[in-house]
Amino acid sequence: MKLLLMGPPGAGKGSQSERLVKDFELTSISTGQMFRESHRNEEPLGIEAMRYIERGELVADDITNEIVRKRLLKEDAERCFILDGYPRTVSQAKALDDMLAKMRSKLTAVINITVDKKAILERMVGRRVCKQCGLSYHLAFKPTRQDGICDVCGGTLYQRPDDQLESVRNRLEIYESKTQPLLAYYKGRGILREVDGMQSFDAVYQAICAVLKELT
Numbered sequence: 001m002k003l004l005l006m007g008p009p010g011a012g013k014g015s016q017s018e019r020l021v022k023d024f025e026l027t028s029i030s031t032g033q034m035f036r037e038s039h040r041n042e043e044p045l046g047i048e049a050m051r052y053i054e055r056g057e058l059v060a061d062d063i064t065n066e067i068v069r070k071r072l073l074k075e076d077a078e079r080c081f082i083l084d085g086y087p088r089t090v091s092q093a094k095a096l097d098d099m100l101a102k103m104r105s106k107l108t109a110v111i112n113i114t115v116d117k118k119a120i121l122e123r124m125v126g127r128r129v130c131k132q133c134g135l136s137y138h139l140a141f142k143p144t145r146q147d148g149i150c151d152v153c154g155g156t157l158y159q160r161p162d163d164q165l166e167s168v169r170n171r172l173e174i175y176e177s178k179t180q181p182l183l184a185y186y187k188g189r190g191i192l193r194e195v196d197g198m199q200s201f202d203a204v205y206q207a208i209c210a211v212l213k214e215l216t
């Protein structure tokens, strides 16, 4: 199973992918997570990428394609993976097609999680992320048991710099101009499915599972 989760920033891609990874033993490939981790480890790539991320801009296609290419070559990505946050531009989608074709592979399904703008803003502004393991929480919708502390690893929660209101607006504009056109790209191939992301975590998850059942 080779899945791609799409949807605007804050739609719930990361949250749903967390659960899918556990239940279906998929390898999670999230470019946003990879950039944040690289930045946390003070690697040059992460430091360079964070300059764009902080402003809510996209990291350059060639840098992004290269980290995905390397990740896909690892053994754990051979059979099953779930991509979240990549591709984000038509040029990245074409690069991904080339990578997969070389590996004699292709995507099983593209799932687009839809949410309205008001919910996107609420979700992003209240999002808190674990510094240590990257899990995402929400002040109101998914609070931790102990304030500011990750339930799973005990790490400290923080607000991503790109979840501040100024960057959020920029990210939404970029999503509409650069990423939304990808939906038509995948629709044309008949592998795009939509899931209503305005429901509870659990209901969204059930809807995704129903799509997977139908496709596999």
Ligand code: ADP
Pocket: 007, 008, 009, 010, 011, 012, 013, 014, 015, 016, 123, 124, 126, 127, 128, 136, 137, 138, 139, 141, 142, 197, 198, 199, 200, 201, 202, 204
């Ligand atoms: P994305 O990866 O698409 O940016 P996340 O999974 O990080 O989105 O979710 C964004 C924020 O919204 C997080 O704080 C998360 O806890 C919250 N969230 C995700 N899905 C839902 C949902 N179905 N209902 C309420 N809040 C949600």
Ligand code: ADP
Pocket: 008, 009, 010, 013, 014, 031, 032, 033, 035, 052, 053, 054, 056, 057, 058, 059, 060, 064, 084, 085, 086, 087, 088, 089, 092, 162, 171
């Ligand atoms: P969200 O799901 O909230 O949009 P992500 O964690 O997927 O956040 O991405 C955070 C940021 O990392 C993006 O706003 C962008 O700056 C950068 N990024 C992530 N994936 C890509 C990508 N495929 N291409 C370019 N930039 C990316």
Ligand code: ZN
Pocket: 130, 131, 132, 133, 134, 135, 150, 151, 152, 153, 154, 155
């Ligand atoms: Zn944690």
